[in-house]
Amino acid sequence: MTRAGEHGWPDALVIARDDLDRVIAHLRAALPNEGVALLATATGWSGGLLRVTRFVPGTNLDASPTRYTMDPREVIDALSEFERLGWRLGVIVHSHPATPPVPSPIDRHEAYYPMALAMIVSFATPTPVIGVWRMDDPAGPVAGRLVIGGGE
Structure with missing residues (x-):
């Protein structure tokens, strides 16, 4: 990611291990289709770290292995x-x-x-692989950094 303060982006996304485990379990349960969820974060960040505050599992209305649409009611709620x-x-x-x-x-x-980051969890290998991306750059997605735990 760009440095903290540049273009309004933090240096890293911080997620607690138990929240990440819940995210992975939810997405794994959706296989062979794509799963979807939302993560709330604090409105600001300190020390360049954006912290996850809530995990909200979603329903993929597309029920597809190559695309997702989260239930709009779940998004609004x-x-x-x-x-x-x-x-x-x-x-x-x-x-x-x-x-x-x-x-x-x-x-x-x-x-x-x-203005929301994208987190993609791949199940193409036995151990899930996670990517975090900024999606606002006209040149294409910009890779971010994920910190698991407190990030201190």
Whole structure:
């Protein structure tokens, strides 16, 4: 990611191990299709670290191994909760059942919330591989950094 303060992006996304485990379990349960979820984050960051505050599992209405559409009611409910608690939509999470954790052409075309990071969890190998991406750059996705745990 760009340095903290540049273009409004943090240096890294921080997620607690138990939250990440829940994300992976939720996405694994959606296989062989893509799974989807949202992560709330604090509205700001300190020390260049953006911290996940809430995991919200979603339903993939497409039931497809190559695309996802989260149930709009779930999105509205999550965004309402985030606003009420003073958080923001920080990360849109989905899985790639058989491809690397890199934004696909569909992912890039359908990045409707470019100020949220994208987290992609790939199940193409026995151990899931995770990518974090900025989707706002016209030149294409920009790889980010994920910190698991406190990040201190």
